Amino acid sequence: MTVNIRAIEATDTAELLDFLALYRTMMTARVMNDLLKIRKTQGKFPFYIGCAGHESIAAVVAALTPDDWMSLYYRDLGAWLQRTGNIIEPLREAYSRTTGSMGAGRNMPSHYSSRRQRILPTVSEVGGLAPFAGGVAYALKREKRDEIIMFTVGDGGVATNDFNALFRMSAVHQLPILMVVEDNGWAITAASSIQWAGSLVEWARGGGVYAEEVDGTDAVATYQASVRLVEHVRSGKGPVLMHLHLGLLDAHSSSTDIKSYRKKEEIEATAATKDPVKNFGLWLVEHGYLQEGDSERIRKEVRAELEHAETQVLQEPEPTAERVMQHIVNVPTWVENTPRGAQRLLPMLGAINEALVELAKRDENFFVYGQDVGSPKGGVFGATAQLVTQFPGRAISSPLNEQIIVGVVAGTGMVDGKARCAEIQFIDYHQSAAQTIRLAARVSYQNFGDWTVPIIMRTKSGSGGGGPISSGGAGGGAFGHSNSGEQWFTTVPGMITICPSTPFDAKGLLLEAARAQSPVVFLERGRLYRSEPPKDSQGRIIEAMAEYWNVPDGYYTLPIGKARRVRIGDSENKASKLAVICWGTMVLESCTAAANIVNRSGGTIEIVDLRTLAPFDEDAITAAVREANRVIVVTEESDLTSFGRHVHSWITQNCFYDLDCTPAFVSALPAPAAPYNTQEETAFFPTARTIEKRIEELLAE
Ligand SMILES: Cc1ncc(C[n+]2csc(CCOP(=O)(O)OP(=O)(O)O)c2C)c(N)n1
Numbered sequence: 001m002t003v004n005i006r007a008i009e010a011t012d013t014a015e016l017l018d019f020l021a022l023y024r025t026m027m028t029a030r031v032m033n034d035l036l037k038i039r040k041t042q043g044k045f046p047f048y049i050g051c052a053g054h055e056s057i058a059a060v061v062a063a064l065t066p067d068d069w070m071s072l073y074y075r076d077l078g079a080w081l082q083r084t085g086n087i088i089e090p091l092r093e094a095y096s097r098t099t100g101s102m103g104a105g106r107n108m109p110s111h112y113s114s115r116r117q118r119i120l121p122t123v124s125e126v127g128g129l130a131p132f133a134g135g136v137a138y139a140l141k142r143e144k145r146d147e148i149i150m151f152t153v154g155d156g157g158v159a160t161n162d163f164n165a166l167f168r169m170s171a172v173h174q175l176p177i178l179m180v181v182e183d184n185g186w187a188i189t190a191a192s193s194i195q196w197a198g199s200l201v202e203w204a205r206g207g208g209v210y211a212e213e214v215d216g217t218d219a220v221a222t223y224q225a226s227v228r229l230v231e232h233v234r235s236g237k238g239p240v241l242m243h244l245h246l247g248l249l250d251a252h253s254s255s256t257d258i259k260s261y262r263k264k265e266e267i268e269a270t271a272a273t274k275d276p277v278k279n280f281g282l283w284l285v286e287h288g289y290l291q292e293g294d295s296e297r298i299r300k301e302v303r304a305e306l307e308h309a310e311t312q313v314l315q316e317p318e319p320t321a322e323r324v325m326q327h328i329v330n331v332p333t334w335v336e337n338t339p340r341g342a343q344r345l346l347p348m349l350g351a352i353n354e355a356l357v358e359l360a361k362r363d364e365n366f367f368v369y370g371q372d373v374g375s376p377k378g379g380v381f382g383a384t385a386q387l388v389t390q391f392p393g394r395a396i397s398s399p400l401n402e403q404i405i406v407g408v409v410a411g412t413g414m415v416d417g418k419a420r421c422a423e424i425q426f427i428d429y430h431q432s433a434a435q436t437i438r439l440a441a442r443v444s445y446q447n448f449g450d451w452t453v454p455i456i457m458r459t460k461s462g463s464g465g466g467g468p469i470s471s472g473g474a475g476g477g478a479f480g481h482s483n484s485g486e487q488w489f490t491t492v493p494g495m496i497t498i499c500p501s502t503p504f505d506a507k508g509l510l511l512e513a514a515r516a517q518s519p520v521v522f523l524e525r526g527r528l529y530r531s532e533p534p535k536d537s538q539g540r541i542i543e544a545m546a547e548y549w550n551v552p553d554g555y556y557t558l559p560i561g562k563a564r565r566v567r568i569g570d571s572e573n574k575a576s577k578l579a580v581i582c583w584g585t586m587v588l589e590s591c592t593a594a595a596n597i598v599n600r601s602g603g604t605i606e607i608v609d610l611r612t613l614a615p616f617d618e619d620a621i622t623a624a625v626r627e628a629n630r631v632i633v634v635t636e637e638s639d640l641t642s643f644g645r646h647v648h649s650w651i652t653q654n655c656f657y658d659l660d661c662t663p664a665f666v667s668a669l670p671a672p673a674a675p676y677n678t679q680e681e682t683a684f685f686p687t688a689r690t691i692e693k694r695i696e697e698l699l700a701e
Contacts, residue, residue, distance in 0.1 A: 017223055019289050022062055023280055024298060026055035026219065028087060029078040030277045031302045033250075035310070036094050036109065040254045045094055049110045051077040052249035054182055056219045056276040058082035060150065060242070063226035069140070069149035069415075071120040071133035074110040075182060076152055084117050088309045097316040104448035105319045113447050118147075120414065121447045123439055126187075127153055127160030131403050131436045132453075134166045135411015137175035137239075142412070143365065148176040148233045156187025159195040161432070165403040170239035171208035172399055178226075178233050179209075179241045182216065184248035189261040204241040211241040217273070219280040247274025327449040329494050330517035331615065334559035339508070341553030349529040351503035351551045352458070353378070353386040355510035356421065358555050360391040363418060366514075367394045368458075369408050370423030380425055381460055381529060402433040409455050410440045410519070419454035419514045427461035427485035427523065428673075434488070440519045441494030452517040456510070461485040461499075462525040462585055462636050463674060463685055469527065469585065470592055470688040477526070478676035484584070484636040484668075486643040489521045490614040496560060497613040497643075499523040501587035502533075502548030505611055508558030516560065523613075525584045525636075534588040536595035537688075544568055545591055561612045563620035568594040569604030576606040578695060579624035581647055582634040583610040590634050592688035597695055605695070613643055618654070621647070625655040630698050632664040634691055639667040661701040666694050 033050040040048040058078035061070070072079050077090060092100035094109040102113040102121075113121035120129055120136065133151040140147050157163055158181055170177050181200060185192050196203065204211035210232060214225040222244065229240045247270040251258035258267060284290040346354075359366045368384050374397035378385030384395040398405045402424055409422040424430045430437065440453040462484045463469055464477020475482060489497045496518050500506040506524070513520040533546040544566050567576065568591060580590040587609045594605035608624045610616050625631050631651055635644025648665045666686045668674070674684040 017062060019220075019284060022058060022082070022219065022223070023284060023290075024302070025058045025081045026078055026277050026280060027295075027298050028081055028302050028306075029055045029058065031299055032077060032087065032090060032306055035303070035306055037250065037254070039094070045096065045109070047108055047254055048094065049074045049108075049253040050250050051075045051110075053184055053247045053270070053274060053276065054078060054216075056216045056222045056246070056280075057152065057180070057182065057244075059219045059223040060178075060180055060226040060244075062223055063230045064148070064150060067118070067147050069118045069120065069136050069147060071129045071136070071149060071151040072112045072122055073126075073129075073152050073154060073157070073182075074122065075154065076112060077110065079152070080112045080119070083119065084114065087306060088313060091306070091310055091313045092316065095313050096318060097313055098319050099316045101450065103446055103450075106448050107446050113450065115450050121443050121451045123446070125162075125435060125439065127157040127162035128435060128439055130160070130162040130166035131169070131407025132411045132414060132439075133177065134169040134175060134404070135408045135413075136415055137170065137177040137411070138173060138408045139412040139415040140176050141173065142367075146234065148178060148230065150178045150180060152180045152182055154187060155181060155183040155185065155192035155195050156190065158200065161403065162435070165401055165407060167204070167207060167209065167241075168399060168401065169404045169407065174238040176233050176236070177239045178229055179239065181241065181243050182246055183243060184246045186248050186252065186262075188252045188256065200243050201241070209239045209241050210237070211243065213243045213245065216244040216246040217276050217279055218283075219276050220283060246276070249275060327445050329496065329615065330444065330452060331496060331560050332512065332515040332517070334512065334557065337557045339552035339554075339556035341556070343550040343552050345549055346503050346551040347530045347549075348500070348503040348506045348524070349382060351507035352383045352510060352524065354551070355507045356384060356387045357390055358511060359421070359514050360387060360394045362555070365416070365418065366420060367396055368421040368423055369396045369398050370405050371400055371425050372397055373423050379423055381526070383423065383458065383524075402429055402431070403436055406433040406436045406440070406455070406457065409457070410436060410453050413454040414451060417452060417454060417517065419456050419516065419520070421456040421458055424457060424459040426481050427459045427488075428480045428483045430457070430459060430485075430488070437489075437495070437519065437521075438492050441492045444518065445494055453519055454517050455519040456513045456522055457519065458510075458522045458524060459485070460526045461523040463527055465527055469682075469685050470589060475527065475674070475681065476676055477674060478681075479673045482674045485523055486613050486635075487637055487641070490643040490646070494518055495614060496520040497523065498560065498611065499525070499584040499613055500611055501525070501528065501584055501609050502545065503551045504548040505558060505564070507551055508556050509560065509611065511555060512557040512560055515557070523584065527585050528588070531588065534591040534595075536592060536599060538599075542568065542591050542595050545588075558611075561615050561617060563611055563617035564609040565620055565624060566591070566607040566609060567604050568607060569598040570602055574604055576604040576624070576628045578630040578632065578699060579606045579608055579628040580632050580634055580691070580695070581608045581610065581621055581624070581651070583613060584636060586634045586636050586686065589686065589688045590691055593692035593695055596688070596692055597699075616647065618650075621651060622655055625651060626658045629658060629660040631655070631659065632666060632691070632694060632698060634666045634686060635668075636685065637667055639670045642667065661698065664694050664698050666691055
């Protein structure tokens with residue numbers, strides 16, 4: 001693709017600006033910075049990271065409208081003040097008061113956030129917000145809104161994967177975003193010359209993004225450039241990168257000694273020439289807006305205002321330990337929703353296709369975003385094939401970058417609080433998006449519920465091949481295509497993890513996942529996409545499971561966090577002699593094992609299909625163990641620290657007195673993944689035969 005970049009014509013827009021108001025905002029940022037720096041030194045709170053030298057970011061914000069979105073970083077007190085005019089919130093965060101609207105005292109100072117004011121929740125991970133900001137821009141463009149988003153990052157942040165993902169998504173989709181690189185020459189002790197080679201502006205232009213160098217030590221020049229660049233973005237001409245040159249007047253943070261890494265002469269020269277507040281003050285005097293002495297008067301007025309606000313903040317409450325578990329995860333309250341549609345025999349892939357179509361019918365802004373999903377084939381597994389035909393434009397093919405995929409869906413969901421669907425082709429490849437996924441899960445906790453990041457992340461996981469491992473033979477998925485994946489997500493607080501084993505559950509749970517405000521990872525076992533119900537060793541379908549291959553037409557939901565308890569055996573009335581706790585493909589393997597045993601020796605074995613892994617159904621497990629007194633946990637994961645091991649340990653800790661013998665555990669082997677060749681692959685995974693053998697041993701104890 002050839003991208004033509006037209007130079008933007010300069011216009012004199014300075015007269016549109018209320019210079020004195022901007023100066024006062026910048027002065028407020030500086031005075032607050034100096035006040036909080038001192039308070040930290042006085043031991044009033046543990047940490048402070050300041051804005052001195054970056055106050056001219058307020059001039060960029062002055063070129064935005066209040067409806068525009070902002071993704072800030074910790075040097076952007078000036079941006080916060082310019083947007084909100086609110087001096088008390090940054091003080092509340094410094095003193096971590098529950099009254100604080102950014103995080104109610106949960107996050108460090110200088111982590112700006114406000115859903116109401118459209119300021120995305122700053123994270124400590126440098127560049128970490130970038131994919132989310134891109135997602136917001138994606139939504140603004142897709143929904144043809146007039147708003148744009150400003151994203152800021154330091155020169156160090158430019159080197160992060162997150163920023164590079166944002167840059168690519170902005171360029172490829174020509175998003176309405178102004179990316180501001182606040183280059184103060186330092187990333188803690190590292191000079192900016194090690195963050196990129198050559199010219200940042202040339203690099204950006206070569207990548208399809210219009211870019212300009214701007215002198216951030218001159219607030220008027222910054223404002224004039226911002227007006228032009230914002231206009232460029234808003235008028236649909238595509239994204240812009242502003243390389244804003246600044247000086248860092250203080251040390252990196254309260255934890256850094258400036259003299260330990262910067263030369264005295266450089267510090268002095270920076271203070272003399274690169275102080276935007278001082279420079280702007282001189283300009284205002286020179287142009288007759290202020291008189292000598294006015295700057296000092298304004299500084300004193302601001303200081304008095306801040307000290308007054310500080311007195312108020314100090315009377316406000318601090319968090320107490322009781323609230324430490326609040327706002328971790330948002331599981332939707334299930335509303336009874338009996339399926340009414342005609343039942344058809346359908347494989348899981350058909351059920352997933354139907355669920356996505358149902359979501360598209362119900363929400364005109366719903367879409368699926370992922371590699372190949374927009375092709376007529378509907379992604380490599382065909383999960384979006386029906387969406388592609390029935391709702392053109394709602395299954396959208398992405399670049400080959402998982403962080404972009406998650407970012408687009410996460411940011412879009414933050415704009416209106418509704419989940420869209422990211423498709424990750426194979427679970428192994430989510431890894432480049434891992435930070436974005438974890439941040440999405442953390443945001444609600446960090447900001448005390450102010451922001452939520454609803455996402456559905458569907459992904460093919462587990463052993464390659466078709467049908468249960470016992471009947472389907474080798475999958476050949478090998479490395480990169482056969483990880484089961486639960487260990488990556490069930491360890492993340494704030495994340496919901498679902499792994500259905502039947503077509504009926506897959507459709508109902510996927511539809512319910514769209515109601516969640518927390519990110520949901522939906523593990524689709526590739527072996528189950530086209531699988532029939534499980535069979536015993538004589539090839540007879542196991543009746544207790546067969547009904548879940550009948551999928552109702554239309555919309556229905558199933559509760560998140562509830563297991564399904566299935567009894568395999570001769571009598572509903574007799575207590576089960578053993579409980580198997582499992583999910584996904586292992587449900588089918590366990591049913592086969594259980595059926596073979598009860599066929600031979602009678603009795604009942606209960607299969608507890610967890611369906612949701614996090615949060616898992618503790619009540620169902622407790623009840624099943626209490627009834628059977630013998631339990632086995634079966635997982636497709638490697639025998640390392642894993643979700644299966646966690647459940648096993650949970651049972652030991654919580655159900656000990658209901659157990660007649662040690663809970664058993666069956667898993668894959670502790671190797672990196674299933675090797676490609678059949679012999680080794682089969683040895684790696686647990687199958688109905690391994691499970692059957694272990695159950696027999698347990699029953700004999
Ligand atoms: C991903 C990540 N790596 C490392 C850190 C530790 N860290 C905090 S700030 C910082 C430097 C950031 O420099 P830059 O982006 O230039 O911003 P500046 O502080 O200079 O404004 C580093 C390395 C972090 N917070 N996040």
